[in-house]
Amino acid sequence: MTRSSAPGKVYLFGEHAVVYGEPAVPCAIERRARVGVEPRDDATLRVHSDDLSLDGFTVEYAGSTDGKPDIDVAESLVDAAMGYVDEAIAQVREVTGEPDAGFEVTIESDIPLGAGLGSSAAVVVAAIDAATRALGVELSTAELAERAYQTELAVQDGQASRADTFCSATGGAVRVEGSDCRAIDAPDLPLVIGFDGGAGDTGALVAGVRQLRDEYSFAADTVASIGDIVRQGETALADGDVAELGRLMDFNHGLLSALGVSGRSLDSMVWAAREAGALGAKLTGAGGGGCIVALDPTPETETALRYLPGCEDVFPAELADEGVRQLE
Numbered sequence: 001m002t003r004s005s006a007p008g009k010v011y012l013f014g015e016h017a018v019v020y021g022e023p024a025v026p027c028a029i030e031r032r033a034r035v036g037v038e039p040r041d042d043a044t045l046r047v048h049s050d051d052l053s054l055d056g057f058t059v060e061y062a063g064s065t066d067g068k069p070d071i072d073v074a075e076s077l078v079d080a081a082m083g084y085v086d087e088a089i090a091q092v093r094e095v096t097g098e099p100d101a102g103f104e105v106t107i108e109s110d111i112p113l114g115a116g117l118g119s120s121a122a123v124v125v126a127a128i129d130a131a132t133r134a135l136g137v138e139l140s141t142a143e144l145a146e147r148a149y150q151t152e153l154a155v156q157d158g159q160a161s162r163a164d165t166f167c168s169a170t171g172g173a174v175r176v177e178g179s180d181c182r183a184i185d186a187p188d189l190p191l192v193i194g195f196d197g198g199a200g201d202t203g204a205l206v207a208g209v210r211q212l213r214d215e216y217s218f219a220a221d222t223v224a225s226i227g228d229i230v231r232q233g234e235t236a237l238a239d240g241d242v243a244e245l246g247r248l249m250d251f252n253h254g255l256l257s258a259l260g261v262s263g264r265s266l267d268s269m270v271w272a273a274r275e276a277g278a279l280g281a282k283l284t285g286a287g288g289g290g291c292i293v294a295l296d297p298t299p300e301t302e303t304a305l306r307y308l309p310g311c312e313d314v315f316p317a318e319l320a321d322e323g324v325r326q327l328e
């Protein structure tokens, strides 16, 4: 068995706008997906993941290069659930020049699915790393990040940025603008994450923003303004000005909300954090439902979220310095 792990992430600034070439600053966090891979002697892909549960069904699927899985749930749900791993393995077959490679893939993850913490990127990065190594191919971190990006691009119908996958592959705080991806210095930030227990479909949310942006010039301006916030945020980060970072996070959330990607429970967690004295709070990732990230050096936000109806989990986010990690 070849195993790798990769971290999830939160966005300090810039999700969604980054898809249109604006900069973004995600930070890897110490919540990881671990993917174990065993090559098979046929071309079948079999995936085991206790986290892939749809409407109470735990799904275990066996896809092959030519077949669909045989599961008794709606096909769109199955496609959504298996798309990332399927496409990651397609990338592995291409980069290793082994189109008929088959695998037994086992996924364990501390990252809630579809909640804005980059579970897809972490699973994809760890899966590509483990599966290529299992076939005797060592990718550089840059090649791994590129293949992981191609995976998200394919699953999200041609609309993805390099931000999540680059951050998960390299760890740390990063800045991504188009194909320019780099590590940046970030002070130790008092990040608190609130999770409403829900999820959003990244592909659908990205498509919704694209539609607004195409239809209204003020939506396009909103996306450009998020870029301005990110640039200002970079200065605040460099200065270690945590109060300014918080104000900019608040503004970033407002613009994401205007673009239609927040929701009642995300807004309620954001307001609970602000009322508890957080320096700033915003949704993270694609939105819809899932997680917010707040900046608070005191325990107040954590306490407030813990008692907020509709907040299922709350935890401090420790930055992960290490990206992909070879486990065995």
Ligand SMILES: Nc1ncnc2c1ncn2[C@@H]1O[C@H](COP(=O)(O)OP(=O)(O)OP(=O)(O)O)[C@@H](O)[C@H]1O
Pocket (backbone or CB within 6 Å): 033, 049, 051, 052, 080, 081, 082, 083, 084, 085, 107, 108, 109, 112, 113, 114, 115, 116, 117, 118, 119, 120, 121, 123, 164, 200, 201, 202, 203, 284, 285, 286, 287
């Ligand atoms: N533990 C897991 N086992 C199998 N597949 C997983 C697992 N975690 C994530 N995935 C895949 O990633 C998909 C969720 O990705 P999606 O991009 O919608 O959300 P996210 O990455 O968690 O959030 P965001 O992109 O907003 O940060 C799942 O539908 C599944 O295909």
Ligand SMILES: C[C@@](O)(CCO)CC(=O)[O-]
Pocket (backbone or CB within 6 Å): 014, 015, 016, 017, 018, 019, 116, 118, 152, 159, 160, 161, 162, 163, 164, 202, 206, 285, 286
């Ligand atoms: C919404 C988005 O910006 C981040 C999802 O975590 C999509 C992407 O960058 O591919």
Ligand SMILES: [Mg+2]
Pocket (backbone or CB within 6 Å): 118, 119, 120, 121, 164, 202
């Ligand atoms: Mg994702």
